[in-house]
Amino acid sequence: MQVADIAVIGAGVAGASLAWAIAPQRRVLVLEREAQPGYHASGRSAAQFSETYGNAVVRALSSGSRDFYFRPPRDFDGYALTGPRGTMMVGLDEDPAMLDRLAEEVSALSPGVRRLTPDEVLARVPILRPERVTGAVIEPEARDIDTNVVLQGFLRGLRREGGDVLTDAEVTGLSRTAGGWRVETRAGTVEAGIVVNAAGAWADRIAALAGAHAVGLTPKRRTACLIDAQGHAVDDWPLVVDTRETFYFKPDAGKLLLSPADETPTEPCDAQPEELDVAIAADRLERATTLAVRRVSHRWAGLRTFAADKTPVVGFDDDLPGFFWLAGQGGYGFQTAPAMARLAAALLLGDAVPDDLQGLGITADALAPGRFTRNGTAAGIGAS
Ligand SMILES: Cc1cc2nc3c(=O)[nH]c(=O)nc-3n(C[C@H](O)[C@H](O)[C@H](O)COP(=O)(O)OP(=O)(O)OC[C@H]3O[C@@H](n4cnc5c(N)ncnc54)[C@H](O)[C@@H]3O)c2cc1C
Structure with missing residues (x-):
């Protein structure tokens, strides 16, 4: 006892x-x-x-939680808990006025948040399809958490x-x-x-x-996978998410972590990825970028559990x-x-x-x- x-x-x-x-x-x-x-x-x-x-x-x-992550307490023995990344919320075929509204809504929430033109978006992440990008809102101080x-x-x-x-x-x-x-x-x-x-x-x-x-x-399954960056120098790219949150990708040790941003209601369980969700992620990425997904090196799923x-x-x-x-x-x-x-x-x-x-x-x-x-x-x- x-x-x-x-x-x-x-x-x-x-x-x-x-x-x-x-x-x-x-x-x-x-x-x-x-x-x-x-x-x-x-x-x-x-x-x-x-x-x-x-x-x-x-x-x-x-x-x-910002102070904790940016200036960790002594219990953490001097380990860095986060690293620079940034989040870029990209408008794909999106009304630029909606991006203006989004920038206004979130600008006070984190230092440096601002609206980006299509050229500024493509300068940061050149694989995005120029004909679809209408702009973005960037949160430069978003971080990778270890x-x-x-x-x-x-x-x-x-x-x-x-x-x-x-x-x-x-x-x-x-x-x-x-x-x-x-x-x-x-x-x-x-x-x-x-x-x-x-x-x-x-x-x-x-x-x-x-x-x-x-x-x-309600536990909701979300899928993620790692794909090859196919020679692109991705390390300094921000996390890229479309404004409707239908997919996102971010650098992960030289590869790209890709998710279809799925939210499938599920019983509590040891969640496993479905092939269809990985295929949906690849399709959404290919429609938004010039990357062709040839090999998925790792895939997984987990449950994000929400109250109403x-x-x-x-x-x-x-x-x-x-x-x-x-x-x-x-x-x-x-x-x-x-x-x-x-x-x-x-x-x-x-x-x-x-x-x-x-x-x-x-x-x-x-x-x-x-x-x-x-x-x-x-x-x-x-x-x-
Ligand atoms: C693909 C994906 C991407 C995500 N991205 C982010 C992100 O970028 N940023 C972010 O902040 N969050 C993110 N999340 C969400 C984040 O991971 C979760 O909100 C968080 O991990 C939940 O933590 P938890 O401790 O509540 O749950 P869990 O980590 O699931 O822990 C609950 C624990 O309870 C244990 N347990 C259950 N029943 C019993 C029992 N009867 N007896 C004993 N133990 C029991 C389980 O075994 C489990 O270990 C993401 C989640 C997923 C799946």
Whole structure:
């Protein structure tokens, strides 16, 4: 029997970052079903940090994570957590007025954001088809995240503070005790005052185990693959995404990481890529660029898990004492993790939302699980 103040279910970036943030104050044990942390969504991301991506709450959480990524704390032993990249939102057959509006909407969100002419777009990424490019909006300070270094840094910091991670420890049962929770896992029983549900695509399933209402999360499969850059010097290219987000590509160690930006609703699972989605990605790339996709060297898929409003779900369950949600990170789990971990740690300790996050307009209510479970509306909401 192990005893902890807080048992965190899930060792993806959500669970690991929160465990790191709260370990100086509480005894934390992270419980992970797989043999290694980060096996699911957190090991499969496109690793981009962008302050213009996502809805207003997500953008604020990303901005609240900026300092962490640009000036990492000492726990990370001097490792660079991000590298320069940039994000270029390209208009393909797009009305230039729409690009003007987009530039205006996002210009205050990140330094240096600006509108690009077609010539400026082609100077940056010469494979784009000139007849289709109507311009772009660039976010120069978007970054590549070294996701493995980030995840391992959180876990190292956790252990330094006396916390631990149990792997091969699938949670199979949750029951209330006088002091909190009894957590049954495949690696033994854990007693904890508080349980944190950071189980990614499985978070509604964990809620069911605990007897909580579901919040109505939808895991959505996203596919990615690596293709040959065919002699192009791609290293300095930004991530290129069309304004309708129907595909994107970015340099990845001399190759191009390509995704059809698919969002296929899926049951929680070990997501695998479908050949059709890889073919769709190749087709969209070939229509937008002069590149011909001859060889795909690696392909994978992961689940981006969304609540109905595409805003993460963070906070204590209204109906179940000691049951805390940290779920629904969607396609933004890395770029928002540092701020979300600080927010979650504050709420767990009964503190106010940190001042800097309040200054960005973040409120506990906007993220609270009760927005879905109050008045018994629960899982019926169903994300699209
Ligand atoms: C293709 C793709 C591209 C992406 N690109 C980006 C990007 O550029 N930038 C960005 O910020 N985000 C991106 N994301 C999203 C990001 O990867 C996710 O938001 C983030 O990884 C979610 O982290 P998590 O910890 O919530 O989930 P996960 O990493 O899935 O972790 C949840 C963990 O819970 C464990 N678990 C589940 N059930 C149990 C149980 N019963 N007992 C014990 N453990 C359990 C699972 O095994 C899993 O390890 C992308 C995702 C994908 C798939």
